Amino acid sequence: MRRVVAITGASAGIGRATAVRLARDGAALAICARRAEALASAAEEIQRAGGEAVAVSADVTREADMVALVAAAVDRFGRLDAMVCNAGFGIYGPIDQIEPARMQQLLDVNYMGTYLAARAALPVFRRQQQGHLIIVSSIVGKRGVPFMAAYAATKFAQVGFAESLRAELRGSGIHVTIVYPISTRTEFFDVMTRVSGSATRAAGPQQDASAVADAIARAIDSPVAEVFPFRIARLLGIVNAMAPQFTDRLVQRWGRKPI
Numbered sequence: 001m002r003r004v005v006a007i008t009g010a011s012a013g014i015g016r017a018t019a020v021r022l023a024r025d026g027a028a029l030a031i032c033a034r035r036a037e038a039l040a041s042a043a044e045e046i047q048r049a050g051g052e053a054v055a056v057s058a059d060v061t062r063e064a065d066m067v068a069l070v071a072a073a074v075d076r077f078g079r080l081d082a083m084v085c086n087a088g089f090g091i092y093g094p095i096d097q098i099e100p101a102r103m104q105q106l107l108d109v110n111y112m113g114t115y116l117a118a119r120a121a122l123p124v125f126r127r128q129q130q131g132h133l134i135i136v137s138s139i140v141g142k143r144g145v146p147f148m149a150a151y152a153a154t155k156f157a158q159v160g161f162a163e164s165l166r167a168e169l170r171g172s173g174i175h176v177t178i179v180y181p182i183s184t185r186t187e188f189f190d191v192m193t194r195v196s197g198s199a200t201r202a203a204g205p206q207q208d209a210s211a212v213a214d215a216i217a218r219a220i221d222s223p224v225a226e227v228f229p230f231r232i233a234r235l236l237g238i239v240n241a242m243a244p245q246f247t248d249r250l251v252q253r254w255g256r257k258p259i
Contacts, residue, residue, distance in 0.1 A: 070083075
């Protein structure tokens with residue numbers, strides 16, 4: 001039986017890579033994003049990869065749009081097996097230089113977008129007595145890095161939300177997975193440069209969106225609590241718990257600094 005998966009922020013980056021990866025396994029996808037043209041292109045790529053897609057032009061900050069995404073999946077495919085809460089963006093800079101309105105926008109998209117997508121999917125999952133929430137956070141949701149405080153705060157918020165839900169839903173047949181990508185080669189950094197107003201440089205490892213997509217696909221096949229697509233990144237949270245001041249020095253090399 002093919003899986004039915006909804007993905008937010010599916011027009012590019014990790015969301016699109018995940019949709020195409022799942023399509024290769026024959027999944028049915030309900031995808032959403034704000035950019036209609038890019039979303040239509042993603043739907044075509046899904047179909048070429050062997051999947052089936054329904055595309056919903058939507059804004060994750062609007063409750064009605066997330067309800068519509070879930071409804072589109074259920075109306076078209078009869079059920080919903082997983083919701084991938086992926087939509088998000090980043091900003092960088094010293095926290096006293098980030099305007100409150102920009103911080104609010106970040107919270108609205110990264111945290112409230114996750115909350116609204118999950119909230120829309122949960123009634124369907126409860127009715128089915130099964131389902132899977134997959135929340136794409138970031139390694140900075142485990143440990144913040146310099147000049148990324150605003151973004152890291154939203155990623156920590158996602159993690160607290162997901163951990164609470166995972167415990168709350170234990171034994172219900174509904175799984176909750178948190179994904180912790182490291183720096184990923186997508187248009188994320190182009191968008192971050194544009195909204196932050198200047199370019200940056202940063203050291204540290206990177207990964208392809210396809211690596212994150214593969215990790216998400218494995219988690220859908222075999223649900224787990226946490227996924228680290230770059231496996232060694234798991235150690236960062238462990239080291240931070242044991243020696244936070246040492247980790248302060250360690251992560252300085254990874255902080256994004258203005259050029």
